[in-house]
Amino acid sequence: MVRKSGNRGKEKKQSIFTRSVHAGEPRRKYADSITTPIIQTSTFTFADSKHIEDYTKKGKEHFEYGRYGNPTAQIAERKLADLENAEDCVVFTSGMSAITTTILTLVHSGDHIVITDDSYKKTLEFCRSYLKQFGVGCTIVPFGQYDVLDKAIQKNTRFIFSESPTNPYLNIFDLNKLKKIAKKHNVLTVIDSTFATPLNQRPLEFGIDLVLHSCTKYLAGHNDILAGAVLGRTELIEKIRNLHKSMGGLIDPHCCYLLLRGLKTFSLRVKQQNETSLQVAEYLEAHPRIKKVYYPFLKSHPHYDVAKEQMTGGGGVVTFDIKGTIKDAKHLLDNLKLCYIGPSLGGCETLITHPALVSYYDYSRKDRYELGITDTLFRLAVGIEDADDIIHDLERGLKK
Numbered sequence: 001m002v003r004k005s006g007n008r009g010k011e012k013k014q015s016i017f018t019r020s021v022h023a024g025e026p027r028r029k030y031a032d033s034i035t036t037p038i039i040q041t042s043t044f045t046f047a048d049s050k051h052i053e054d055y056t057k058k059g060k061e062h063f064e065y066g067r068y069g070n071p072t073a074q075i076a077e078r079k080l081a082d083l084e085n086a087e088d089c090v091v092f093t094s095g096m097s098a099i100t101t102t103i104l105t106l107v108h109s110g111d112h113i114v115i116t117d118d119s120y121k122k123t124l125e126f127c128r129s130y131l132k133q134f135g136v137g138c139t140i141v142p143f144g145q146y147d148v149l150d151k152a153i154q155k156n157t158r159f160i161f162s163e164s165p166t167n168p169y170l171n172i173f174d175l176n177k178l179k180k181i182a183k184k185h186n187v188l189t190v191i192d193s194t195f196a197t198p199l200n201q202r203p204l205e206f207g208i209d210l211v212l213h214s215c216t217k218y219l220a221g222h223n224d225i226l227a228g229a230v231l232g233r234t235e236l237i238e239k240i241r242n243l244h245k246s247m248g249g250l251i252d253p254h255c256c257y258l259l260l261r262g263l264k265t266f267s268l269r270v271k272q273q274n275e276t277s278l279q280v281a282e283y284l285e286a287h288p289r290i291k292k293v294y295y296p297f298l299k300s301h302p303h304y305d306v307a308k309e310q311m312t313g314g315g316g317v318v319t320f321d322i323k324g325t326i327k328d329a330k331h332l333l334d335n336l337k338l339c340y341i342g343p344s345l346g347g348c349e350t351l352i353t354h355p356a357l358v359s360y361y362d363y364s365r366k367d368r369y370e371l372g373i374t375d376t377l378f379r380l381a382v383g384i385e386d387a388d389d390i391i392h393d394l395e396r397g398l399k400k
């Protein structure tokens with residue numbers, strides 16, 4: 001089944017702000033509703049034998065059974081494909097479901113993959129531990145060392161997996177360099193673009209083969225659902241869709257409705273988050289109690305030039321290290337009244353995490369420091385509140 005994205009014909013491509021609202025949606029909807037209906041059904045019926053044969057023999061579009069697809073999910077897929085400038089898309093129950101199903105589709109026993117070392121924790125764990133059970137090798141290379149990456153590719157390497165920007169240091173992968181290396185060795189490239197969103201970066205336009213998103217974050221954007229997506233050429237996406245039908249962890253239509261609702265305002269929210277995050281990053285960088293700020297659109301960021309070249313916004317996450325000890329870090333957390341302390345990112349509410357106390361609590365201090373997770377490191381996931389209010393809240397926590 002060939003799925004086209006929402007923008008058809010030769011008309012001028014609309015702005016991503018307009019497409020966030022309209023793309024992928026039929027102009028006229030059930031009962032003349034303006035919103036996309038939630039088609040809450042597990043099965044679909046045929047009118048008669050001709051209808052069956054039109055579907056089975058002539059390939060006429062028809063939904064057959066809930067695990068094979070649902071109209072509300074299909075509209076979410078079409079909207080996402082349009083925003084990412086992709087031929088096709090599959091949505092999943094979570095970002096991790098999208099990632100693992102994509103990886104499992106691409107590898108066979110005896111294959112090998114290469115992944116960069118600051119990829120999402122659970123992605124790394126899956127590649128490092130579980131792929132071995134299927135006889136798939138995995139080399140983890142240090143992020144940003146392109147010569148090491150180049151040398152890590154073997155005859156049986158299927159793909160290179162990376163992220164950009166990464167967590168928590170917001171490292172930026174040079175997508176042109178990645179594509180060059182992949183082309184030389186004839187391997188596929190997969191990028192988790194969750195932190196960037198299609199407003200700030202569209203890896204497919206750099207020749208990347210597959211783009212992954214945890215839609216849980218900016219795309220749905222309200223801290224209320226889990227969802228994921230993979231996007232790319234129809235030929236690859238159809239294979240992933242097929243495995244997804246067997247794996248069976250299908251996203252439900254109500255969740256797709258919430259994703260669609262979130263997507264309508266996604267460009268607006270992320271535009272605001274880009275602006276607010278830059279303001280917050282600049283405020284922090286000038287603050288006497290701050291040791292270091294990491295934000296891709298700050299000139300001090302090691303990958304500022306690449307970021308400026310391949311992204312149109314720095315995103316909604318600001319990472320910073322404060323002067324002092326763990327006591328000062330706790331003082332900051334305990335004096336916040338606006339920012340919530342919690343994991344995740346991309347929602348309306350500003351969230352702050354202290355990786356040493358949460359994600360890395362079970363690591364020794366030495367191991368943590370080797371990974372760059374200091375006692376005084378914070379990740380701020382900026383919401384859509386006013387920049388001055390967020391800054392005021394941080395100021396309260398940074399005051400001695």
Ligand SMILES: *Cc1c(COP(=O)(O)O)cnc(C)c1O
Pocket residue numbers: 094095096097120163167192194195213214215216217226227228
């Ligand atoms: C959150 C996240 C994931 C996992 O997505 P879920 O929706 O939580 O399964 C993967 N990659 C990145 C970069 C993420 O931030």
